Amino acid sequence: MQPLKRFTQCGSLTMLFGVFIILFGVSSTALTTFGKTNNQPPPTQGPIIKGRECNTNDDCSTTERTSCVKDPSDFKMRCLCGDDTPPSSGVCLDVLKGLRHRCHSNHECEDGMVCQFENTNRTIGVSKFMSSKTKLCLCDNDNGYVEDILHDICSGANQQYAVSLLISICTLLAPFLFSAHMSMRKHF
Template structure:
């Protein structure tokens, strides 16, 4: 009888160890409930209607070209090679207005409180060798830049992956805690 309970317990742990990573991945991607309810089923639902997409923001070559759109900046993002008049969240303005409360990399700012975490409001060092996406600003304009004093570095039009690193560390801690619970 004792051997059977050990084998049964071992099987349960193995099953939990196999299912747990799938649930964790699903939870981290936000698709867990749908993945669990649709596994092995054929798709019988009609295709979802796609609503109209917002037109892209207007291209710009100087910050002054975005002056008519409140709280927008002439910036380039990692997903677009063209500088455009974008809101602080790098989305196009809606009806000439921006609703973003904070600003991402390269957006015009008055102080660091306006910038996202990991960014500070500084006057960029714009020289002849500066990238073209920085030359859209006048030499006296302040923009949100990576906070290098606190370890943030610019890479591909974003600051280092501090948010991804924080999320990854959180996931490692959760998995470690779950593993301890399962083994006990």
């Protein structure tokens, strides 16, 4: 038994020594980079790309998938893609369109919006000069979504999210509450 005992002790020491080598090897490479100065120059930023300024959606007809909407960075009217970004090399990605973007069907608009002609009687926001001949992604008023002019979004989604969340929680808890009620009923 004595040789076996020595062998296991040596094996443990060898394994422990191997772990120390691995840990020291990893930490020593990390320590060699600590304190070194960065000799690389900082990356240069390219020019900030903005969409072309516009007054109506007709001004944006030369660039596909753009609409004349308010730029979130400087609040100027510009030809922007559906996600309110400027076109990259004159091309927009095929994304869901945000508030007041040109559209052909409801499937092109974000959740809580419908593709419809603008009610020309309204005079809030930018709607007073937009053409009523063009369908736009607008807030779905029939389902409780209302245009928030300050943030340029459709509000009401938070209320529906809260209701959906409450229903989901109640659905998950119902079996537990029912079984607790039944077990308490057996005891009394």
